[in-house]
Amino acid sequence: MLELEKMDIHIESVMELIKKYQSGISSGRVLPKASRREMEDLLFEEMPIQGKDAEAVIEEFADKIIPNSTKVGSARFLSWIITSPSQAGILGEMANIGLSQAPFLFKAGPAATVIEDMIINWIKGIFDFPEGAGGILVSGGSVSTLTALGAAREAMFPGVTENGMHSLEKPLALYTSKKAHASIDKAIGALGFGKKMLRKIGVDSQYRIDPKELEESIIKDRQNGCMPFCIIAQAGTSVAGAVDDIQRLSEIAKKYGLWLHVDGAYGGGAILTTKGKELLRGIQEADSISVDPHKWFFIPPEAGCVLLKDRRHLYNAYRMGQDEYNPKTPVEFVNYGIQSTRMSRAIKIWFAFKIYGTQTLAAAIEKNIELAKAFHEGLADIKGVSRLNNPMTSAVCFSFEGGQEENEGFLRYIEEEFFLSPAVLGGKHCIRACFSNYRTKKGHVEELLELIREFKRS
Ligand SMILES: *Cc1c(COP(=O)(O)O)cnc(C)c1O
Numbered sequence: 061m062l063e064l065e066k067m068d069i070h071i072e073s074v075m076e077l078i079k080k081y082q083s084g085i086s087s088g089r090v091l092p093k094a095s096r097r098e099m100e101d102l103l104f105e106e107m108p109i110q111g112k113d114a115e116a117v118i119e120e121f122a123d124k125i126i127p128n129s130t131k132v133g134s135a136r137f138l139s140w141i142i143t144s145p146s147q148a149g150i151l152g153e154m155a156n157i158g159l160s161q162a163p164f165l166f167k168a169g170p171a172a173t174v175i176e177d178m179i180i181n182w183i184k185g186i187f188d189f190p191e192g193a194g195g196i197l198v199s200g201g202s203v204s205t206l207t208a209l210g211a212a213r214e215a216m217f218p219g220v221t222e223n224g225m226h227s228l229e230k231p232l233a234l235y236t237s238k239k240a241h242a243s244i245d246k247a248i249g250a251l252g253f254g255k256k257m258l259r260k261i262g263v264d265s266q267y268r269i270d271p272k273e274l275e276e277s278i279i280k281d282r283q284n285g286c287m288p289f290c291i292i293a294q295a296g297t298s299v300a301g302a303v304d305d306i307q308r309l310s311e312i313a314k315k316y317g318l319w320l321h322v323d324g325a326y327g328g329g330a331i332l333t334t335k336g337k338e339l340l341r342g343i344q345e346a347d348s349i350s351v352d353p354h355k356w357f358f359i360p361p362e363a364g365c366v367l368l369k370d371r372r373h374l375y376n377a378y379r380m381g382q383d384e385y386n387p388k389t390p391v392e393f394v395n396y397g398i399q400s401t402r403m404s405r406a407i408k409i410w411f412a413f414k415i416y417g418t419q420t421l422a423a424a425i426e427k428n429i430e431l432a433k434a435f436h437e438g439l440a441d442i443k444g445v446s447r448l449n450n451p452m453t454s455a456v457c458f459s460f461e462g463g464q465e466e467n468e469g470f471l472r473y474i475e476e477e478f479f480l481s482p483a484v485l486g487g488k489h490c491i492r493a494c495f496s497n498y499r500t501k502k503g504h505v506e507e508l509l510e511l512i513r514e515f516k517r518s
Pocket residue numbers: 141199200201202203241243296297298323324325326352364
């Protein structure tokens with residue numbers, strides 16, 4: 061009943077559209093011109109009771125949906141940290157959807173399960189995690205941190221998953237920098253720690269956590285009847301791309317007996333590069349790491365990864381049955397995370413890693429870092445523009461002297477050419493250019509700098 065008679069033709073029609081979209085991705089506006097209202101007028105309709113011809117629907121997709129989508133892969137997309145999905149990753153995702161595996165159990169996705177196991181091994185290898193480490197692919201950094209903190213809680217307070225938070229004697233306190241991503245608050249809220257128990261520690265001039273203030277806060281909590289539990293280090297803050305001194309934080313975590321989680325959703329991918337290895341020094345000491353393959357491994361969303369230094373903690377928090385952890389039992393991913401039915405996120409990563417090799421991925425990350433540096437240097441010569449950070453990764457924050465109003469004016473001024481996002485850093489409104497797109501070249505940086513000069517003259 062649900063078979064389409066001309067499925068072969070439809071696959072080709074869709075592929076044709078994708079081919080065209082991909083080859084023209086860097087030309088024209090990044091953001092569609094239509095307003096939300098106009099799109100609602102165009103797209104809203106009654107739920108269909110009777111279907112219609114698939115080719116007609118594909119045509120509608122071409123006419124109404126493609127032109128009203130953001131060209132995330134465009135060389136001129138410099139917003140947020142949505143990296144341009146790599147072409148190999150896209151191939152992998154298309155193949156993956158064709159297969160539609162559900163590797164929560166081996167039998168629901170045999171090869172997909174084995175490949176996920178292998179990819180987790182690859183990723184734990186690049187972070188120098190030991191033999192007993194493990195992890196799971198999830199939707200992204202948000203769920204990755206949620207998954208890690210749930211496992212950390214069970215690791216530190218065995219039985220809490222069963223007995224609930226009220227079984228603990230004292231409230232648990234967590235620590236991260238003021239610049240941490242909002243997904244950490246969400247995870248802490250969802251897990252029932254209470255958002256108020258997240259201590260947001262001050263930062264230095266480069267937006268890295270102040271280790272002294274962190275220690276003082278831990279000591280104070282101890283004195284006040286709280287139980288310090290976990291430090292969440294930032295490896296690439298989402299606004300300024302700042303990387304905390306992870307080595308130092310691991311020493312503090314050990315000194316006070318705390319769990320160390322590293323939020324490397326954005327910056328974790330830099331581990332593939334020489335500069336990244338330096339920046340992330342000490343990350344192998346972490347108890348858990350979040351890293352998003354859909355950020356700096358250029359995989360199409362969704363693809364997040366959570367790694368635990370000791371795989372058993374994921375199992376103890378998320379197992380389905382009552383069986384005790386056995387390191388020799390092959391992984392069934394349903395026991396290592398929150399989801400049951402789940403897509404394979406491994407197949408697209410498998411495609412990308414095999415087609416490019418880590419060498420090519422590393423070169424793309426290095427290029428992003430270089431462009432950020434070049435842009436930051438170029439800004440130095442422009443009067444009336446101030447630079448708010450010295451980029452450690454690939455995000456550059458700057459502001460016109462006229463503040464928010466002038467910044468917004470500039471974003472409108474360049475909207476036909478580039479898409480950048482407004483941000484707030486150190487209490488100041490700014491514009492953020494994040495270089496996380498492998499199609500962006502030196503010429504685009506020069507063009508953007510020229511637009512800034514032109515805007516200042518106008
Ligand atoms: C993007 C990001 C997150 C959230 O990850 P999602 O993949 O969007 O869920 C968390 N932390 C940091 C530092 C990020 O950059």
